[in-house]
Amino acid sequence: MERLPFGISRLDSMIDGGAPPGSVVLLAGEVGAGAREFVYTSVAMNALAHADAELFDLYYGGLHGNAAVPDDIHYLSFTEERDAIVSEMQYAMDDDIVDAAAEAISFADFSTEYFQLSQVPREWYAKETRKITELGDRNDRRGTLDAVGEYMNDNASGSLVVVDSVTDLVSAASDEMDWNEITLLMKGLKKASYEWGGLVLLLVNTEALSARELGGLMESTDGSLLFEWESGGSERARTLVVKQFRGVLSRLEEENIIQFETDISDAGFDISDVRKIR
Numbered sequence: 001m002e003r004l005p006f007g008i009s010r011l012d013s014m015i016d017g018g019a020p021p022g023s024v025v026l027l028a029g030e031v032g033a034g035a036r037e038f039v040y041t042s043v044a045m046n047a048l049a050h051a052d053a054e055l056f057d058l059y060y061g062g063l064h065g066n067a068a069v070p071d072d073i074h075y076l077s078f079t080e081e082r083d084a085i086v087s088e089m090q091y092a093m094d095d096d097i098v099d100a101a102a103e104a105i106s107f108a109d110f111s112t113e114y115f116q117l118s119q120v121p122r123e124w125y126a127k128e129t130r131k132i133t134e135l136g137d138r139n140d141r142r143g144t145l146d147a148v149g150e151y152m153n154d155n156a157s158g159s160l161v162v163v164d165s166v167t168d169l170v171s172a173a174s175d176e177m178d179w180n181e182i183t184l185l186m187k188g189l190k191k192a193s194y195e196w197g198g199l200v201l202l203l204v205n206t207e208a209l210s211a212r213e214l215g216g217l218m219e220s221t222d223g224s225l226l227f228e229w230e231s232g233g234s235e236r237a238r239t240l241v242v243k244q245f246r247g248v249l250s251r252l253e254e255e256n257i258i259q260f261e262t263d264i265s266d267a268g269f270d271i272s273d274v275r276k277i278r
Helices: 009-016 035-051 053-059 082-092 095-102 111-115 144-155 166-173 179-196 211-218 247-253
Strands: 023-029 073-077 104-107 162-166 199-205 223-230 237-246 255-264 268-276
Touching: 023 035, 023 179, 035 053, 035 073, 035 082, 035 095, 035 162, 035 199, 035 223, 035 268, 053 095, 073 144, 082 095, 082 104, 082 199, 082 211, 111 144, 144 162, 144 166, 144 179, 144 199, 162 166, 166 199, 179 199, 179 211, 199 211, 237 247
Parallel strands: 023 199, 023 223, 073 104, 073 162, 162 199
Antiparallel strands: 223 237, 237 255, 255 268
């Protein structure tokens, strides 16, 4: 079965090339534990495959035989513009990677829809010099969820789509929707994504959610990757646990893999050690 690479070479190689097409994957992490770096590396490496094959081969290597790079890469944000995101990516990996990859990433800024009904001064998020997404003019009062839904309907087919972040999306929806409706929305996204045949990554801060809310999000997606800090003596290590994942977890269980120790290098997020069940 064809897979869509996450862009994390060592992880992709262990799961037959990547995620099954149509997957919605929750990346849930403590602050600084690696979830955001995972996202940056994922979009950068997949974009690099389109933008600079030589750099892609240098930093990622060859694709698994079952893998095919997504047609397009889309990065959706509710609070940040393109330049701010690119700048943050440069903290996580080498400038050469980011500079080349950024040209092949479509950045969608939903800050106008996100902030327009809030108390945030308009001048802080709707600058005249900035290009707003082509979802309507600056006076369009439609909701954030409608704008995101329309964008994904138009662009998600066969693509890698990052939503940064579900924490913001939940905040935008919470005044009008209860939590059951939010998890229902995630299930609807899961159904639509199966038809689109791409890969959707949802970033969420675990510290902003209750255990019940996080469990509801995990249950509503195809896969959940949990990024945590682990203390051992005087040292702290970033770890990644695959909590559940349709079509992927069984492959890891065959190898008795339970946890990954991770690192941030010049090439971005990486797996530095694999811990197996003893």
